[in-house]
Amino acid sequence: MPLLELQQRLISAIFQRDQLAAAANLVKTQGRLNSEQRVGIYRNSAHGILLDYLESLYPVSLELVGTEFFGRAAHNFIDQAPPTSPFLAEYGVGFAEHLAQLPALQELMWIVEVTQLEWARHAAWHTVNQASSDFTQLETLSAQEQAELRFQLPHSAQLLSSTAPIHSIWLAHQTEPYADKLSFEEIDLQTAEQVLIFREHRHLHQISLNHDDAAFLKAVQNQATMNELAEQFAEQLPWLFSIALQNAWLTGFTTTQPV
Amino acid sequence: MTPNPILGCGIGLRFQHIDQILAEKPPIPWLEILADNYLTPGSVQQDYALEIAEYYPVTLHGVGMSLGASDPFNETYFQRLKALADRIQPAWISDHLCWTSAHGWVSHDLLPLPYTEATIKHVVQRIREAQDRLERRLVIENVSSYLQYQQSSLTEWEFITAVAEEADCKILLDVNNIYVSAFNHDFDPCKYLDSIPIERVQQFHLAGYEDKGTHLLDTHGAKVSDPVWGLYALALKRFGALPTLIEWDNQIPSLEELLAETHKAMETQIYAFA
Numbered sequence: 215m216p217l218l219e220l221q222q223r224l225i226s227a228i229f230q231r232d233q234l235a236a237a238a239n240l241v242k243t244q245g246r247l248n249s250e251q252r253v254g255i256y257r258n259s260a261h262g263i264l265l266d267y268l269e270s271l272y273p274v275s276l277e278l279v280g281t282e283f284f285g286r287a288a289h290n291f292i293d294q295a296p297p298t299s300p301f302l303a304e305y306g307v308g309f310a311e312h313l314a315q316l317p318a319l320q321e322l323m324w325i326v327e328v329t330q331l332e333w334a335r336h337a338a339w340h341t342v343n344q345a346s347s348d349f350t351q352l353e354t355l356s357a358q359e360q361a362e363l364r365f366q367l368p369h370s371a372q373l374l375s376s377t378a379p380i381h382s383i384w385l386a387h388q389t390e391p392y393a394d395k396l397s398f399e400e401i402d403l404q405t406a407e408q409v410l411i412f413r414e415h416r417h418l419h420q421i422s423l424n425h426d427d428a429a430f431l432k433a434v435q436n437q438a439t440m441n442e443l444a445e446q447f448a449e450q451l452p453w454l455f456s457i458a459l460q461n462a463w464l465t466g467f468t469t470t471q472p473v
Numbered sequence: 474m475t476p477n478p479i480l481g482c483g484i485g486l487r488f489q490h491i492d493q494i495l496a497e498k499p500p501i502p503w504l505e506i507l508a509d510n511y512l513t514p515g516s517v518q519q520d521y522a523l524e525i526a527e528y529y530p531v532t533l534h535g536v537g538m539s540l541g542a543s544d545p546f547n548e549t550y551f552q553r554l555k556a557l558a559d560r561i562q563p564a565w566i567s568d569h570l571c572w573t574s575a576h577g578w579v580s581h582d583l584l585p586l587p588y589t590e591a592t593i594k595h596v597v598q599r600i601r602e603a604q605d606r607l608e609r610r611l612v613i614e615n616v617s618s619y620l621q622y623q624q625s626s627l628t629e630w631e632f633i634t635a636v637a638e639e640a641d642c643k644i645l646l647d648v649n650n651i652y653v654s655a656f657n658h659d660f661d662p663c664k665y666l667d668s669i670p671i672e673r674v675q676q677f678h679l680a681g682y683e684d685k686g687t688h689l690l691d692t693h694g695a696k697v698s699d700p701v702w703g704l705y706a707l708a709l710k711r712f713g714a715l716p717t718l719i720e721w722d723n724q725i726p727s728l729e730e731l732l733a734e735t736h737k738a739m740e741t742q743i744y745a746f747a
Contacts, residue, residue: 215624216543217541217543217586217587217591217592217595218543218575220587220622220624221542221543221572221575221576221584222575222576224575224584225574225575225576225578225580225584226576228578228580228582229578239623240622240623240624241620241621241622241623242620242621242622242623242625244621244658244659245657245659245687246687246688247619247687247688249620251687252619252620253620255619255620255688255690256580256582256584256619256620259582259619259690260580260581260582263581263582264581266723267581296578296579297578297579297580297581298577298578298579299547299579300509300537300539300547300550300573300574300579301509301512301513301537301550302509302510302581303510303513305581339517340513340516340517340518341516342513342514342515342516343515343516343517343520413517415517416517416520416521
């Protein structure tokens with residue numbers, strides 16, 4: 215049998231349980247294990263590697279749904295969406311959407327939103343570094359440049375608008391004594407939260423934003439010009455701008471039209 | 474940057490230990506960087522790898538080249554690996570004599586090859602291409618295995634020897650993997666060692682396995698077992714005191730416990746030559 219066909223049959227068995235027997239035909243029966251059991255070791259091993267990885271990616275989701283439920287959901291996800299890249303860190307992006315389809319979670323969508331937050335943290339951590347703009351150069355802009363002035367969030371920034379208090383739930387499941395940490399029982403699950411996640415050097419920030427800060431950063435993310443920001447936020451703008459700069463929520467600016 | 478010499482017993486760099494290593498700079502002879510986790514240019518992960526390489530001799534060890542696959546090589550993977558190697562100047566780059574991708578899917582697990590003359594020809598061509606792309610001679614590692622294909626006509630030691638000779642690459646001999654595969658396929662691990670050409674072996678790996686009753690599973694999640702220490706002593710006598718690395722990927726212990734395993738490896742070296 216050509217190597218290509220042999221490899222396609224074995225990898226199909228790893229990601230499709232009903233292909234185990236077809237792959238077992240390729241394999242010798244030895245000792246106490248028959249050929250199907252031997253192929254099964256590889257299916258279990260590959261799934262185990264990916265399950266461990268998903269558990270490391272979604273530790274709070276794992277705690278919320280329990281090990282058994284998470285494991286079953288993860289194994290189904292792995293079979294439905296096997297990895298297609300050698301870069302493992304790219305895997306797992308669709309796990310929240312997979313959970314959202316499960317009947318058991320239809321009344322618990324806040325868990326899915328926590329899963330989305332955990333992916334946002336992962337994505338922010340793996341975003342490449344960027345240099346910050348020199349904001350003192352703002353003073354040197356011409357009037358025409360100021361009209362087109364737009365600010366930029368960090369490349370790693372993830373702005374999440376959630377119907378549930380995902381930041382508070384996430385904090386409640388951390389062992390570290392965060393200042394704004396509540397116990398899970400103290401959290402009102404009906405409270406919406408706006409969350410900003412971004413990476414600054416080797417530190418991952420996760421902040422629950424108030425309504426005004428969230429609206430300002432959303433407008434910046436949507437590439438509003440300085441004039442549009444002034445119109446939308448009026449006398450609040452200097453304060454919002456100052457807070458954003460102090461907290462490193464803005465890392466750059468441009469005076470060219472967005473592509 | 475000139476590669477630093479790789480001597481003695483090192484450890485595999487794991488993310489859980491990086492901050493401690495950078496803060497305390499413990500005397501570790503060398504570190505093996507699991508390349509796949511550090512390949513994104515400009516990422517915080519790669520920053521860590523570059524910083525580690527400022528203080529310690531390093532090698533790059535991959536799991537994603539898929540040297541035995543029939544799929545085309547992943548261009549991005551090789552570009553990034555070459556770029557990282559050019560910056561970090563590892564003493565060498567190693568990966569496994571196996572395949573991890575087919576059908577557009579990636580297993581992220583090390584899958585064995587059929588041991589045939591046709592596979593030797595295929596893998597040799599792939600290793601040569603990989604060496605050309607990376608502009609370096611590769612070091613290939615034997616994997617643990619749990620199955621043998623009907624069509625295999627060669628032993629694993631005949632296969633790896635032929636591949637290394639024809640591709641003119643080096644061998645990373647994983648002593649634990651030899652022991653695990655010997656148990657699973659009922660062959661003599663000493664015969665395996667005695668069949669590998671001495672001049673081809675560059676490095677040893679040691680790790681822990683789990684006894685599943687019906688088979689041994691290479692988990693990298695425990696201390697090196699006594700039988701593997703014994704096989705390592707035999708390997709030292711045949712191949713010499715080559716650089717040795719402790720691999721530990723699951724249930725990762727404290728840095729101190731990991732380093733204690735390297736000390737045990739050094740003691741084994743001393744006794745082997747006493």
